[in-house]
Amino acid sequence: MTALLLLLLTPLLGGLTLALLRPLNLAGWLNLAVSLLTLGAAVWLAWLVATVGVIAGPYFRVDAFNVYLVVLTAFVGVTTSIFSRPYMRHVCASGKISARSMRVYHSMYQAFMLTMLLALTTDNLGVLWVAVEGATLATVLLVSLYRTPEAVEAAWKYFILCGVGIALALFGTVLTYFAAQHVMADPAAGLTWSALYERAHELNPTVMRIAFVFLLVGYGTKVGLVPMHQWLPDAHSEGPTPMSAVLSGLLLNVALYAVVRVKMLVDGSLATTATPHLAGALLMGFGLVSFVVAGLFLHRQRDIKRMFSYSSIEHMGLMTFAFGLGGPLATFGALLHMLVHSLTKSAIFVTVGHATHLAGTQAIDQIRGLIRTQPAIGWSLLLGVVAIAGFPPFGVFTSEFLLLTATMQSQPWFAVVLLTGLAVAFAGLFRHLHPMVYGPAPEGQQPVQANLLPVFIHLGLVLWLGLSIPDFLAVWLDRATQLITGMHLL
Amino acid sequence: MTLTVLTLLQQFVLLLAALVLFLSFVLLAQPRLIAAIHLFAWQGALIAAVTLTVALAGHAHHLYFSALLTLVLKALLIPWMLHRLVRRLGLERHTEALRWPALAMMAGVALVIFSYWLVVPMVEQGLAFTRNIVAVSLAVVLIGLLMMVLRQQAVAQVLGFMSMENGLFLAAVSATAGMPLVVELGVAFDVLVAMVLFGVFFFQIRESIDSLDVDRLNRLTETVDNEDLIQ
Amino acid sequence: MIIVTWLIAFIQALLIAALAPLLIGWVRKVKAWLQNRRGPSLLQPYADLRKLLVKEIRVPHTASPLFRASPYIVFVAIWLAAATIPLVALDLPTSRIADIIVLVGLLALARFFLALAGMDAGTAFGGMGASREMLISALAEPAMLVAVFTLAMTAHSTSLVSVIDHHLTDGFLLRPSYLFALGALLLVALAECGRIPVDNPATHLELTMIHEAMLLEYAGRHLALMEWAAWIKLLLYGVIIANLFFPWGVAQDFSPLALGLGLAAVLFKLMILGAVLAVSETALAKMRLFRVPAFLNLALLLALLGLLSHVILEVGA
Amino acid sequence: MNMTPALLLAGLAVLLALGSSAVSLLASRDPSVLRRVAMPLIGLSGLAALAAGLWALIAGGDISTTLPFGLPWMPWQVRLDALSGFFLMTIGLVVCAVGIYGPSYVRGFEHGRESLTALGGFTGLFLAGMLLVVLANDAFLFMVAWELMSLSSYFLVAFQHENAANRRAAFLYLLMAHVGGLTILLGFGVLSGFGHSFAFDAMREAILSPGWASVAFALAFVGFGMKAGLVPLHAWLPEAHPVAPSHISALMSGVMLKVAVYGFIRVVFDLIGQVQWQWGVTLMVIGSLSALVGVLFALMQTDLKRLLAYSSVENLGIIFIALGLALVFLSTGHALLGALAFVAALYHVINHALFKSLLFLGAGAILHSSHERDLEQMGGLLRRMPWTGAFFLIGCLSISALPPFNGFVSEWLIFQSALQAWQLESGVLRSLIPIASAVLALTGALVAATFVKVYGVAFLGQARSRHVRHARQGTFGMRAGQGFLAGLCVLFGVLPTQVIMLIDGVSVQILGTGLPQASAHGWLWLTPISSETASYSAPLTILLLTLVAGFAFWWFLRGVPRRIRRSDPWDCGFAPPTPGMQYTATAFAQPIRRVFGPLFEIDEARPAHADGEPRYRLKLTDRTWGLLYLPVARAVESASRRVVRLQSGNVRTYLGWTLATLLVLLWIIS
Numbered sequence A: 001m002t003a004l005l006l007l008l009l010t011p012l013l014g015g016l017t018l019a020l021l022r023p024l025n026l027a028g029w030l031n032l033a034v035s036l037l038t039l040g041a042a043v044w045l046a047w048l049v050a051t052v053g054v055i056a057g058p059y060f061r062v063d064a065f066n067v068y069l070v071v072l073t074a075f076v077g078v079t080t081s082i083f084s085r086p087y088m089r090h091v092c093a094s095g096k097i098s099a100r101s102m103r104v105y106h107s108m109y110q111a112f113m114l115t116m117l118l119a120l121t122t123d124n125l126g127v128l129w130v131a132v133e134g135a136t137l138a139t140v141l142l143v144s145l146y147r148t149p150e151a152v153e154a155a156w157k158y159f160i161l162c163g164v165g166i167a168l169a170l171f172g173t174v175l176t177y178f179a180a181q182h183v184m185a186d187p188a189a190g191l192t193w194s195a196l197y198e199r200a201h202e203l204n205p206t207v208m209r210i211a212f213v214f215l216l217v218g219y220g221t222k223v224g225l226v227p228m229h230q231w232l233p234d235a236h237s238e239g240p241t242p243m244s245a246v247l248s249g250l251l252l253n254v255a256l257y258a259v260v261r262v263k264m265l266v267d268g269s270l271a272t273t274a275t276p277h278l279a280g281a282l283l284m285g286f287g288l289v290s291f292v293v294a295g296l297f298l299h300r301q302r303d304i305k306r307m308f309s310y311s312s313i314e315h316m317g318l319m320t321f322a323f324g325l326g327g328p329l330a331t332f333g334a335l336l337h338m339l340v341h342s343l344t345k346s347a348i349f350v351t352v353g354h355a356t357h358l359a360g361t362q363a364i365d366q367i368r369g370l371i372r373t374q375p376a377i378g379w380s381l382l383l384g385v386v387a388i389a390g391f392p393p394f395g396v397f398t399s400e401f402l403l404l405t406a407t408m409q410s411q412p413w414f415a416v417v418l419l420t421g422l423a424v425a426f427a428g429l430f431r432h433l434h435p436m437v438y439g440p441a442p443e444g445q446q447p448v449q450a451n452l453l454p455v456f457i458h459l460g461l462v463l464w465l466g467l468s469i470p471d472f473l474a475v476w477l478d479r480a481t482q483l484i485t486g487m488h489l490l
Numbered sequence B: 001m002t003l004t005v006l007t008l009l010q011q012f013v014l015l016l017a018a019l020v021l022f023l024s025f026v027l028l029a030q031p032r033l034i035a036a037i038h039l040f041a042w043q044g045a046l047i048a049a050v051t052l053t054v055a056l057a058g059h060a061h062h063l064y065f066s067a068l069l070t071l072v073l074k075a076l077l078i079p080w081m082l083h084r085l086v087r088r089l090g091l092e093r094h095t096e097a098l099r100w101p102a103l104a105m106m107a108g109v110a111l112v113i114f115s116y117w118l119v120v121p122m123v124e125q126g127l128a129f130t131r132n133i134v135a136v137s138l139a140v141v142l143i144g145l146l147m148m149v150l151r152q153q154a155v156a157q158v159l160g161f162m163s164m165e166n167g168l169f170l171a172a173v174s175a176t177a178g179m180p181l182v183v184e185l186g187v188a189f190d191v192l193v194a195m196v197l198f199g200v201f202f203f204q205i206r207e208s209i210d211s212l213d214v215d216r217l218n219r220l221t222e223t224v225d226n227e228d229l230i231q
Numbered sequence C: 001m002i003i004v005t006w007l008i009a010f011i012q013a014l015l016i017a018a019l020a021p022l023l024i025g026w027v028r029k030v031k032a033w034l035q036n037r038r039g040p041s042l043l044q045p046y047a048d049l050r051k052l053l054v055k056e057i058r059v060p061h062t063a064s065p066l067f068r069a070s071p072y073i074v075f076v077a078i079w080l081a082a083a084t085i086p087l088v089a090l091d092l093p094t095s096r097i098a099d100i101i102v103l104v105g106l107l108a109l110a111r112f113f114l115a116l117a118g119m120d121a122g123t124a125f126g127g128m129g130a131s132r133e134m135l136i137s138a139l140a141e142p143a144m145l146v147a148v149f150t151l152a153m154t155a156h157s158t159s160l161v162s163v164i165d166h167h168l169t170d171g172f173l174l175r176p177s178y179l180f181a182l183g184a185l186l187l188v189a190l191a192e193c194g195r196i197p198v199d200n201p202a203t204h205l206e207l208t209m210i211h212e213a214m215l216l217e218y219a220g221r222h223l224a225l226m227e228w229a230a231w232i233k234l235l236l237y238g239v240i241i242a243n244l245f246f247p248w249g250v251a252q253d254f255s256p257l258a259l260g261l262g263l264a265a266v267l268f269k270l271m272i273l274g275a276v277l278a279v280s281e282t283a284l285a286k287m288r289l290f291r292v293p294a295f296l297n298l299a300l301l302l303a304l305l306g307l308l309s310h311v312i313l314e315v316g317a
Numbered sequence D: 001m002n003m004t005p006a007l008l009l010a011g012l013a014v015l016l017a018l019g020s021s022a023v024s025l026l027a028s029r030d031p032s033v034l035r036r037v038a039m040p041l042i043g044l045s046g047l048a049a050l051a052a053g054l055w056a057l058i059a060g061g062d063i064s065t066t067l068p069f070g071l072p073w074m075p076w077q078v079r080l081d082a083l084s085g086f087f088l089m090t091i092g093l094v095v096c097a098v099g100i101y102g103p104s105y106v107r108g109f110e111h112g113r114e115s116l117t118a119l120g121g122f123t124g125l126f127l128a129g130m131l132l133v134v135l136a137n138d139a140f141l142f143m144v145a146w147e148l149m150s151l152s153s154y155f156l157v158a159f160q161h162e163n164a165a166n167r168r169a170a171f172l173y174l175l176m177a178h179v180g181g182l183t184i185l186l187g188f189g190v191l192s193g194f195g196h197s198f199a200f201d202a203m204r205e206a207i208l209s210p211g212w213a214s215v216a217f218a219l220a221f222v223g224f225g226m227k228a229g230l231v232p233l234h235a236w237l238p239e240a241h242p243v244a245p246s247h248i249s250a251l252m253s254g255v256m257l258k259v260a261v262y263g264f265i266r267v268v269f270d271l272i273g274q275v276q277w278q279w280g281v282t283l284m285v286i287g288s289l290s291a292l293v294g295v296l297f298a299l300m301q302t303d304l305k306r307l308l309a310y311s312s313v314e315n316l317g318i319i320f321i322a323l324g325l326a327l328v329f330l331s332t333g334h335a336l337l338g339a340l341a342f343v344a345a346l347y348h349v350i351n352h353a354l355f356k357s358l359l360f361l362g363a364g365a366i367l368h369s370s371h372e373r374d375l376e377q378m379g380g381l382l383r384r385m386p387w388t389g390a391f392f393l394i395g396c397l398s399i400s401a402l403p404p405f406n407g408f409v410s411e412w413l414i415f416q417s418a419l420q421a422w423q424l425e426s427g428v429l430r431s432l433i434p435i436a437s438a439v440l441a442l443t444g445a446l447v448a449a450t451f452v453k454v455y456g457v458a459f460l461g462q463a464r465s466r467h468v469r470h471a472r473q474g475t476f477g478m479r480a481g482q483g484f485l486a487g488l489c490v491l492f493g494v495l496p497t498q499v500i501m502l503i504d505g506v507s508v509q510i511l512g513t514g515l516p517q518a519s520a521h522g523w524l525w526l527t528p529i530s531s532e533t534a535s536y537s538a539p540l541t542i543l544l545l546t547l548v549a550g551f552a553f554w555w556f557l558r559g560v561p562r563r564i565r566r567s568d569p570w571d572c573g574f575a576p577p578t579p580g581m582q583y584t585a586t587a588f589a590q591p592i593r594r595v596f597g598p599l600f601e602i603d604e605a606r607p608a609h610a611d612g613e614p615r616y617r618l619k620l621t622d623r624t625w626g627l628l629y630l631p632v633a634r635a636v637e638s639a640s641r642r643v644v645r646l647q648s649g650n651v652r653t654y655l656g657w658t659l660a661t662l663l664v665l666l667w668i669i670s
Helices: A001-020 A024-052 A063-092 A097-120 A125-143 A148-180 A185-189 A193-198 A205-223 A232-237 A241-270 A278-300 A304-325 A327-361 A375-387 A395-410 A412-437 A454-465 A471-485 B008-030 B033-058 B061-088 B101-119 B128-149 B154-176 B179-210 C002-034 C044-054 C067-083 C095-096 C100-121 C124-155 C160-170 C176-194 C213-215 C220-246 C256-283 C289-315 D004-026 D034-057 D084-111 D116-135 D140-158 D164-193 D198-205 D210-228 D235-245 D246-272 D276-299 D304-331 D335-370 D387-398 D406-421 D427-459 D476-494 D498-509 D539-558 D585-595 D624-648 D653-670
Strands: A056-057 A060-062 C057-062 D063-071 D074-080 D566-569 D601-605 D617-621
Touching: A001 A024, A001 A097, A024 A063, A024 A097, A024 A241, A024 A471, A056 B101, A056 D140, A060 A097, A060 A241, A063 A097, A063 A241, A063 A327, A063 A454, A063 A471, A097 A125, A097 A241, A125 A148, A125 A185, A125 A193, A125 A205, A125 A232, A125 A241, A125 B179, A125 C100, A148 A185, A148 A205, A148 A232, A148 A241, A148 B128, A148 B154, A148 B179, A185 A193, A205 A241, A205 A278, A205 B101, A205 D653, A232 A241, A232 A304, A241 A278, A241 A304, A241 A327, A278 A304, A278 A412, A278 D624, A304 A327, A304 A412, A327 A375, A327 A395, A327 A454, A327 A471, A375 A395, A375 A412, A375 A454, A375 D235, A375 D406, A395 A412, A395 A454, A395 D140, A395 D164, A412 D164, A412 D624, B008 B033, B008 B101, B008 B128, B008 B154, B008 D210, B008 D246, B033 B061, B033 B154, B033 D004, B061 B179, B101 B128, B101 D653, B128 B154, B128 D653, B154 B179, B154 D140, C002 C044, C002 C067, C002 C095, C002 C220, C002 C256, C044 C220, C057 C067, C057 C220, C067 C220, C067 D539, C095 C160, C095 D539, C100 C124, C100 C160, C100 C213, C100 C220, C100 D406, C100 D427, C124 C160, C124 C213, C124 C289, C124 D406, C124 D585, C160 C220, C176 C220, C176 C289, C213 C220, C220 C256, C220 D387, C220 D539, C256 D304, C289 D427, C289 D585, D004 D034, D004 D063, D004 D084, D004 D116, D034 D084, D034 D116, D034 D498, D063 D140, D074 D084, D074 D116, D074 D140, D084 D116, D084 D246, D084 D335, D084 D476, D116 D140, D116 D246, D140 D164, D140 D198, D140 D246, D164 D198, D164 D210, D164 D235, D164 D246, D198 D246, D210 D246, D210 D276, D210 D304, D235 D246, D235 D304, D246 D304, D246 D335, D246 D498, D276 D304, D276 D427, D276 D585, D304 D335, D304 D406, D304 D427, D335 D387, D335 D406, D335 D476, D335 D498, D387 D406, D387 D427, D387 D476, D406 D427, D406 D476, D406 D498, D427 D585, D476 D498, D476 D539, D601 D624, D617 D624
Parallel strands: C057 D566
Antiparallel strands: A056 A060, D063 D074, D601 D617
């Protein structure tokens, strides 16, 4: 419990302090320090969970499923803050934003971390909703940080779409609560996920169906499922790059996590009805559509950050599909994919940040010859994209391997769709990537002072995961799989 | 289901719910911003009244508090903030007519019928009363969303958003005798912050496109001809 | 016994080399008669060879060592190919060295170097000749192989000896496949040996040359070898056609009588074939290069028909 | 016999390959490290692989172990058996040659702008990937190694990325490799579904229903065929192979394609097991198509390396024809004939590996000394670079399947197995197979034409451009590398019986039957079925050839004055020919281009006499582009063009989408 409190209080206090802290260079370091502390707490928590199993309390429940996401969140938070310190200083020095905005940035960064961790660790659907909505509010200001017309527009769209979506999710939550009223002895516990999960089979299926639709559309908006995804590329492309990294790396995961939690309830409730796999089917449908559509979007990109945000949509679609598919193999693969995707994607965004800094623009057709000008950046980008495209020995390949084989075994036709989608997405990525990294560099393009440590850490981890999955992680994922599907894989 | 089987308070709740629904229709069609804000305030007041009634009926004590919360937040604070914003944005006189009001109304009616049809299947375990409340609040939510779709004026969109929230509150209090207090507080806090942020954004939008017409926020889109794939 | 068979094989090989000019002489003689000329003597080719052998050798500046090596390779390859076919006697050790496919391969080897030699001097005509030669061979070789496969599949063997053996033991059968194969082989033989209507060995008119164009730069001993090789090739095809389709008379044991009989038989068959060739060359006119493919497609068609008719009509099932 | 040393050697080979890439990655400062350390390590790794392969082939049997990597519930499993051994040997032979040849070749890049670090690093990874593919014993490791191979070779193709054409080639290559890899992966998905495990052993045990077996076969065929460059999935090959550095092209054409063949054999013959004759027919049809199209396009090329790449398509087609024959015979219960065709295929695999890499190395030597890939600029190189010329000639003779060189033996075996079609019950197959062999014959003749053109234009005649006129002999290392391969070409041609005895173990292990008769009559005679059916004695052939040639030489030189007058070529008495008057490569191919016209998409501009400076322009394009690739690309383009309307930029539309989705879903569920 102490670990949990530490985990949540650290970003809270850190955020408040950062909101008041004046000296800028100190703020960057403090941000890093707070993130590190959070990571420490997260690791401690993970260790506790690994030893004692589930940590439950009023409003809180930490099990294998969310603890590894907690660690992942804290970890990406650290690496991104390593990157963001010099990067944001450069941005500030270039006069794009004021010192005040810097304070907003840092405090909101921590606030975002707080909401993420809260959403992950809470056991209460209501609090979950509050946290996710809070994440929206925390990030929306960051999206409009640069105050350019595009930034404001992106922020507005982000705000409106996610606000509406999240409101729908709240309605779903209310309906769930409504269904719980009639089965729960204590109405107050009607939003406690674990309590609901135990008695899921008694929940009124009709209500739960409707509730699930609302929750799916609501949280799905935040996952970035087509056709509620439109906010995602805008927000990613216009916000500061570290923000894009954590948005892609963390926020989407958390939203998907929420969807999965809800799906577990609905599955329990619908188990006895005529359509036991309704939730799974809906997830598969959304997943496939998002996957294919996003892959097609990749072909018509002009902005490098938009491109990679579409690739995030594509991968979220893949995971959603896998969770919908169910079964231990697919679920294991999906969990692993969550992990490697957020690691890889945040690494890519960090690299992209340097690349845009190098080229002075985000326009793809003006970023040229990166390998010539600065091999480190060029190769990092190349390898990152190679990893995200699912090439071994990187971890994304492992998860996609599991997903594809699982699909081939249960739904062969979807496997064909997946194959096509992967090919299309691959072509879309590389047709734009090639001219950026290869070829001659434009006149007078100078190397920039880049800090690629986070990239190396992330890619190194992904590589490690691709070569061999360490036992403790395997046990985690397996326990999570067991929680979700009720079956062990190992 | 006939009204006779219901208690007076329940009948009162139904009446209020009907009024809420009616108000969101009017809100949908109301061209003048100021008037719309007032309507929204009234809607909030009605929600508060519903909460109070339910509290009286069910002797759920924390509902008194949430009734008060609702009243302060939805009927007073948010409308006041909106009013202030509108004045500072100089939009008192602003009117925005829907293109086809009648069509919008029809769509709203269709949504009401749809949401009723949707909840009809839940008949068992005496959901009869709450079921209809749920239908109404669902309708309110959907109409709010419809309003956001139809109105191109940022403030109006926010109003739509807020009336969606009203629908949620209605469902929460009437169908489930109120959410746990923590959640209530959290939601209220979020709504408030959201409102503040909306205020900030009105100004940012206006300074970027010197207007609040969201249709003019269309810079970020994907329409360009790339070269052929095999080139 | 081994020694004897090898000896006979060696003698037969020499015999082939020796007989080749005679066959050419015979063909020319018959042609001359058909054109109401007296024509040169039968032994004229030998005289030509002798003359060329003693003449001095000219080698172009532009030529590489390959130019000088090629004549030997071409000659030896073709001679070896010829040595493996049963001319007078069947079961010779040489014939086990190489079956039909190897024989075709050896001829291809010779052609390869012939074409290279043609291109070596770097003249326009050499390249032209090589290019055309390769075209014709490319079209002729499949026809040849398919025709041969027909026989091979009938005999369940690609060794010439077994094929002929099989044919002899079966006695005379009217096989449609053999008929088609014979037609195909005749056409192929005309094309491969550069006879009318595909090529005219007598002409040196620039644009119609094929085989001669590749030899333009050769003189003296080299030219002699090349010409001789070409003659042996003609003989080789003649013997194949004669002994595969009309094997009667070939010696099946090594008694002197049988051998003599076999020699007489093969000489007789070759005489007939030579006469037929002469007649056809007098009757037909040379074709344009781009009508040759049609000619060879006919050969391929015949060969395929032979194969199919064998598969469908003769094996059944 | 103990197999452990073989496995250790194989592991050593992998480690050496990885080590070489590590070395060149770490020592990226010093450009010469690639030449001094990394390339020799590659060569040693090849040596180790060769030793391991030979050991495994001679010892027979198999050995397997696991590595501490991979999925938590299934560590990587490696297995070394006869089949892997054979391909290890193939890889090893070529890699040895490349290791000898490479150092002096890469020296040419040391002053270039490309980073040798990438070159060395990815070369090592490439080799390691290929070795691991051959050793893998579970689907996961197989796919990892497979994609590693594709990926690292992609980086090597993109090595000289200044040139836009190379970038395009690399893109196309990686795209198709990726698709192929995923297809294979799905195939493994089917197999693992039945075997309930990713381990090959489990898949081997699994019994597939015929329908699913066919699905798995189709997926494997498409996947591996795409890598092997079978028509119509070959488009990447002639683009990607030529643009890589020549020693890499040698590896890609000579070895990587063989690894694809290995994968196909492993999956279809070994894992799926129960084969169907329809598969064999499919293979024969596609194989014949590839062989014919490949050689015809090769004949039309004027870029030497491109020509060689196309000829790889042709040879892979031949290999797959043989495999198809094997499938047909096996599925109809003629185990012996199946083994014959199978052995023939393997024999051609190693032959093609040898002579194709030899030819690529030769092309590299020319490129290295004259910076010229275009045949139309070459000529007279035989006198400039006699050694390369001699080795290249051997390569040409071998690839043209001329006795007594190695290419001939394998084609001879294929013909032999095709000629056993009379034993089949079904008349359709009986008549189909000979037609395939007719195609094979046609292919063989066209190949001869192709390489007469190559050798005649490049090495004979006179130089057509200045830098070719001043080409210099390659360094000793380069010559030695080619000489090694050339010697092997001759050896494998002259001693086929020994080679077949070596390969026999593979067919015994995979098919259960070998070729007992093949070597029954001693090392001198090769009699695949029986001495009556067919026999070939390569040693005697070459012996007699040399004897008679020597004798004739001696005979004709005796007595006669050895005076040879050098003079201008006569050329029918025209003016002494200039280099420009020589027959060009295009001209050489013209008759065949005209005969087979319909196959090509010819864009030819014959100038009229009127126009000022008449230039003849000819452009040939592969029809498959227009038939297959461009339509797909256009489909994707138009689909994406439609899809992007989702992102209209209007927030109200977006909200509309949300509302619509919500309503639709609500409607669906109730």
